[in-house]
Amino acid sequence: MNFQFSDNVAALQPSAIREILKFTGMPGVISFAAGNPAPEAFPTETVAQISADLLREDPILAMQYSITEGYPALRNLLKERMTAEKAFCEGKDELIITSGAQQANELTCKVLLNKGDTLICEAPSFIGSINAFKSYGVNLFSIPLESDGMNIEALEEALKTQPNCKIIYVIPNFQNPTGGVMSLEKRKALYELACRYDVVILEDNPYGDLRYDGENVPSIKSMDTENRVVYSGTFSKILAPGFRVGYVSGPAEIISKITVCKQVSDVHSNIWAQAVCERFMRITNMDEYLANLRNIYRRKRDIMLSEMKTSFSKKISYQKPQGGLFIWCTLPDDCDMNAFCKKAVSEYKIALVPGNAFLINESDKTTSFRMNFSTPTDEQLIEGTRILGAMSKEVLGE
């Protein structure tokens, strides 16, 4: 049989950068291309103990059908935590558990946008979200990212001119892929524009707890006097991505529609994992736990940065990220970034992610690439950065 796929799905082309990424798993390759938590960051013994207790005390809870909204005790803990951060308003907002923040972002798009409506995002932005939005046939429009967030003039122009703008999607903290933080001023300006043009903001915050230097910037949700911000979070970066436990909160009406869509998508998220997350939050001193996690990643970031400083050609520019898992590097304008990344992996066995992977149109030009410091071992961080540095000097000069 010859299959004809739906228009939206047929348009989801396999990525051209797969050719580069397929080298990643090959023996001997040092991968700076992942975004996985460090293996040593997993609280394996605590999780094993919690799981054993849970499966002894209440095995049926962990195995039987549960409700779509998620495990009530976990929802309550998250609401409390977010209320303390002024990111949840009892009575106006609701919160449900999702299968990772991926599902939170996908379903927010599904409930709000018709095919052809516009969703505005950052350029570059997280590829998983971009593809989720594409799978609903929406008109994606991206706004150039500056070191302190979206270009606000370009955003206003897009809100004025793009058809049926419904959502502005942003990752304000330690953005993937750039590692940048949106300034307080730009958060305020963004919120004002969303009010003026009557659109929803989807604030995706997977890395918010992973700040290594500087001060936290208030979330956009905390400014949400008009109740138009949807906020997604996850346990993937602070506990275990394999659990697939995320959450989405925001205007109760929107969360109610997301719940209907989640029910038809997977009924509910794995309930064992939800119960493990709840007990983990309840019995752990989360401030201490997160401080320790930040220590692990700060160290790894600094190892990579220190080696970059001594090894890299001075023609590669980058900023020290204040948090998150990534360093965003930019080659000189006249440089062929894809050739650089291809050479790195095929000749030097160092895997990077070419920056065009994070653009709406992969064929658009960029000279940036993304490096990850959370997944490699210390030795791989040093050796890989040194090798890449030597190659960069060979290609670009000192």
Add this chain to the structure above:
Amino acid sequence: MNFQFSDNVAALQPSAIREILKFTGMPGVISFAAGNPAPEAFPTETVAQISADLLREDPILAMQYSITEGYPALRNLLKERMTAEKAFCEGKDELIITSGAQQANELTCKVLLNKGDTLICEAPSFIGSINAFKSYGVNLFSIPLESDGMNIEALEEALKTQPNCKIIYVIPNFQNPTGGVMSLEKRKALYELACRYDVVILEDNPYGDLRYDGENVPSIKSMDTENRVVYSGTFSKILAPGFRVGYVSGPAEIISKITVCKQVSDVHSNIWAQAVCERFMRITNMDEYLANLRNIYRRKRDIMLSEMKTSFSKKISYQKPQGGLFIWCTLPDDCDMNAFCKKAVSEYKIALVPGNAFLINESDKTTSFRMNFSTPTDEQLIEGTRILGAMSKEVLGE
């Protein structure tokens, strides 16, 4: 802010039968309205042991990101099992793990149908799937179900006349809600029609392992010489629905597109649960295990049927289901089924599911309702059926 939801999602109305179902959780209510496995059917100790071993031996596997296709060892076991049942053809078919069969059915629709295309299903059919299909704005058309499956003439007429028919969705074994089995003759006729009109068959088989009497009927997938059958299965009815582990197999091209859509939906399914399912299948004698499970449910079915035989008004008709979890009852034509179900729950505290919950248009008339025998205790089965029987004689006469 006033929200405008997408057309597809706005059309997903909260069900009118919620009014009846909301009584279900009230104290003192005996619920025949669920579809949950029996608590005593869960192999809690084995699962606890497997989980403990897994979290001791390879905790990172259970916590780290995994691949979208699913845990390779589990996929291989499922492919082997399905190959033995002639329901998987190496080289032509592929298989991926999904977050329950719910996701398998939803994504099959998402990859194949544009808004307005037609999906043909049984009347009545599983409400979870119907709503998933509705959430993509497809044209749903349902074919009356007879005791041996769809009316084949009506199916052919629909294939001729409905616009852009792409999928025929069927639950051939112990259908939800009717409990019926599609005969071999009708499976063959259905397959022939699918070939003639060039449509995909989506064969949903959550209850296939739960046959209590009679002989297995070959799956439609086992007849699939033209490679046009997508087959979905699940661990929900045989191991633990709370795990949310299902699978979908079929033409490699379709599975490849489903994988792309699953990636943007939830990246992958909870990996701990996938690994637990794999070890469970590997270390358990599955034939013995399933035989024991069938003994549990056969007993429960027979308790309910026996009590129905002595208590129910003779004006209620039903068939003895050969498997599955449900008994489908039909009141006389002139009877108000919704009033009957409402009276049962509000006055007698017995919850049933009104049959119109399983129709594409809930406002269509039916005099049937669904009873479940897997979730209640033995005492509840006896007492609830006796009370309902007394009510039925009061309403309908002996």
